[in-house]
Amino acid sequence: MSMPPATLPVPAPAARSRPAAARLAESARTVPAMAGFEQTLEEARLRVRTLTETVPLDRLDRWHYDEGTGFIAHESGRFFSVEGLQTEAQGPSAGWGQPILNQPETGILGFLVKEIDGILHFLAQLKAEPGNRNGLQLSPTVQATRSNYTGIHGGRRVPYLEFFQDPERREVIADVRQSEQGTWFLRKRNRNMVVETTEPVGTRDGFVWLTLGQLHRLLATEDLVNMDARSVLACLPLGDGAASSPGDAGFTAGLTRSLAPGGPALHPPTDVLSWITEARTQCETRVRTVPLHALADWEFTEGRISHRSGRHFDVIGVRVRARGREVAEWCQPMIRARAEGLLALLVTQVHGVLHVLMQVRAEPGLVDAVELAPTVQCTPDDFARLPPEEQPLFLGPVQNARAGDIRFDTALSDEGGRFHHTGSRHLVVETDWLPEPPGFRWLTLGQLEELAQHSHYLNMQARSALTCLRSLIFAGS
C-alpha cells in the first residue's frame, strides 16, 4: 500500500524489569513496625476535623427540590442528584420504587505507589469525610470526582492527580472502571487505578507511605481503611491465585495451613463466564427514573426521606464544617442506612485449593444487570424476625459460625462522602465444602483476580470483602 514512509523502526514489545505480581507480593509480605503510622494518625486527628450536623433536606444551602423533575439537585447542576427509581414488574415480582443517587460522572480512585528501599509502598491519604463515624480514615492517594478535579466546587487542586492523568509520569499496575453500590447509585462507576512512579515524590501533610502488608494489617482495625481503598486494592494483580501451595504465596497464619490460595478451579473459566451470562439474561430488569414524590412506599417526613416501614435507609441532609479540607463549609444530602450491613465470604478447600462461595446478584443501579457479590450481602436486622427459610441463604450459618472458623471480623465503613455512619461487618468464615445452591458458585482467588481486571464482574461489596480475604493470604512478616 502507498503509505509513506515504507519502513519505520518497529518498537520493541514493552518489557518490564520485574512483573508487578512478584513485587506486590513482596510488599504484601513486608510489615514494618506501625509506630510511626500511629503517631501520624494521632497528629492528624488533632489537626483535621469535620463537624457534620443533620439538617432538614428542604433547608440545604444551594440544594433544592426541582418541581419539574421531582429530583433533589445542586443549583450548579453538578455533583449528584437524588432521584426516584422504579423497576419494572417482571413475572410474579411487582417491581419497586426507591430513592437513588445519580452521579453520572466517573471519578478517579487511585493509589500512587513507589519503590522505597526496594519495596513497593502505597501513598495513603488520611481523609476526614463528613459521613465517617470516627473522623479520619485511610483513603487512596486520590479520591476525586470530576467536579473535584475540574474545580467546579471552587476547591483547590487535587494533590498527586498529575500521576494519574499524565501517562509519561507513571506505569499502570491496575486501571479499571468498577461499579459502586448498585442499590444506592444509578449506574455509577469509578476508575480504580494503581500507578507506579519512579520520580521523586514529596510527602504532603496528611499522606503516608505504607506497604501492602501494612495496609492489609490495618484492615483489621474498625472503620480505618475506607471503602474506596478496599475497592482499589481488590483490583491489584496480586498473583495470590497463581501460588499453587501455601509456601509459594508466603501464606501463613491467616487461614489454616492446609489451604493453598492457587491451583485448579472447580469450574473452568468458560463455565464461570457462561454462568454470569445466563444470570444477566435471566435478571435483566428495566428501570426508569421517576419523581421522588411518585415513590409510593417512601415519605418525606421530619426533613428526610424514609421508607414507610422504617427499614432500609433514609436520605438525610447535612451541614458540614471542615478544617483542613478544600472548602470550609457546605451542605449536601446523604444516605444513612437504618442498620449495619453484613458482608460475609464462606471459604473452603476443594482438593486442597482455596475456593470462595460467590453469588450472582441483580441490583437496579448496575450497568449490566448482575455482578458477583459475597456469599452473604444483606442487612441482618431486616430479617431478624423472619423464620430461617425466609432469610438470605447462609445468613444464619455465618452469624452462628464457631469462633474458631472466623478468620476475619471487622466493621468497615461505606464511603463517607455519600453515606452517613453507614457500614458493614465484614466476615470471612471457613467451612467444610457445601453444595452450591442456584446462583452460587465456588471460585478460586485466581479466578476472582482475573475477573477484577475487567468492569462489571465484582460488585463493590465483593471487592471490599475480597480485599479482606486477601489480607489473610500474605499475613506473615
Add this chain to the structure above:
Amino acid sequence: MSMPPATLPVPAPAARSRPAAARLAESARTVPAMAGFEQTLEEARLRVRTLTETVPLDRLDRWHYDEGTGFIAHESGRFFSVEGLQTEAQGPSAGWGQPILNQPETGILGFLVKEIDGILHFLAQLKAEPGNRNGLQLSPTVQATRSNYTGIHGGRRVPYLEFFQDPERREVIADVRQSEQGTWFLRKRNRNMVVETTEPVGTRDGFVWLTLGQLHRLLATEDLVNMDARSVLACLPLGDGAASSPGDAGFTAGLTRSLAPGGPALHPPTDVLSWITEARTQCETRVRTVPLHALADWEFTEGRISHRSGRHFDVIGVRVRARGREVAEWCQPMIRARAEGLLALLVTQVHGVLHVLMQVRAEPGLVDAVELAPTVQCTPDDFARLPPEEQPLFLGPVQNARAGDIRFDTALSDEGGRFHHTGSRHLVVETDWLPEPPGFRWLTLGQLEELAQHSHYLNMQARSALTCLRSLIFAGS
C-alpha cells in the same frame, strides 16, 4: 460452623477430554468438498422465498406512531421501537440527534456443534431474512429474540433452542453477551453462544453441518455468511493467538508466511485495558431518547424518515411475504443505509508476530461508552468529496491498497431482520508497521481473542472483521 452435614463429598474439578481450542483448530483446518453444500443451497433457494416490498411507514399493519412518546412501536408493545436519540453537547461538539432502534430484550445467537467423524461440525441455518439482498444467507443454528422463543408473535417453536436453554444437554464453548451496532441500536445486546452436544441430532430441512474450515471458506462469498454468524464465530476460543509460529496454527496461504499469529504482544495486557479505560472515561457522553419529531436534522418524507442531507440512513417500512418461515406475512420498519460501508483491518508483523490495528470508538448506543472497532469503520461515500485531512484515518490507504497487499475483500451484509440491503465491504490489508495515532493500537490475535470472551470490548464490526481475518489463519486444507 453449624451447618449439617459436616462433611460432604467434594466434586472433582471439571475435566474436559480435549481442550476446545485444539478441536476447533482441527475443525478449522478441515475443509471437505463443498459440492453437497452447494446443492443444498440451490435447493433451499428454490423452496424458501421472502418477498419484501417497501411501504410507507405510516401504513404498516400493527405498527403506529405514538403521539405520546413520539416513537414508532408495535401494537403489542413488543419487538422493537424506533425512537429519537439526542446526545449531549460536550466541549466543542454540539451533540446530535438521530433515529435509533430500541429492542431491550436480549436474544440468542447460537451455533450448535457436534463431533461428526471426530471433527467438530457447526449446524448452520439457511435463513431468508426480509432485508437480505440475495435471499438466503447462512445463519447460526438459533437466531431468536425473546419474542421469537416465547411465542409472542404467534410463530412456531424455534428449532434446536433446547440445547441452548438446557445446561444438561450441552457443554458450553462460548457464551457472552455482545453489543450490536451502537450507531443503530440503543444498548442492544445479544447472547452469542456456541454449545456442543453429544446427543444424536436430527438435521431439519434448511439446516446444514459445516466444519469451521468450510464456514471460513464461505466467508469469501459475497453476502453469504450473515452478520450474526460472523459475530458468534468471533467469540470462539480458537487458540490462533496461542500459536507462536506459522506451523503451530496450521497457518498457510491466507497471509504471508512470515507472519506468526501468536507471540509476544507490543502492548502488555495491563496497558491495553488501561487504554480502553482511559477512552471510556474521556468519551462518556450522556444520551437521552426524544420524540422522533424533535430531531432537527431528520424529516418524515415519502413515507420514510431521512436525514435532510440525504446521507447516513433511512428508516423505511416494509411488507414481507415469506414462504417457509414461521409467519406468512407481516410489516415492520427497517433501517436502510444510504451507501455501502467499509470495514478494514490493517495487519502487520511486529517482530514476526501478527498484529492488528484497532481503534477505540464511541457510539451512542453502546452500554459502556466505547468499544474496539476495526482500523477503518465508515461509509466512504460520506467522505468522497472531502480533502484527505478531513477523512477518517487510514481510509485513503486502505482504499488505494495494492492488490498484492489485500488478503480479504468481500461484501458482507448487516442483519437482514432489521437492515434492508445494507452491508459493508470487509477488507484485510497487510502493511508495513505504522506508528499508532491517538486512539489506535496494534494488538495480537491472542489479545483480541481474550477480549472477545467478555462483553463490552469488541464492537459488532470488529467481530465481523476479526472473523474474516481468522478465516485466513487456518486456510490450509
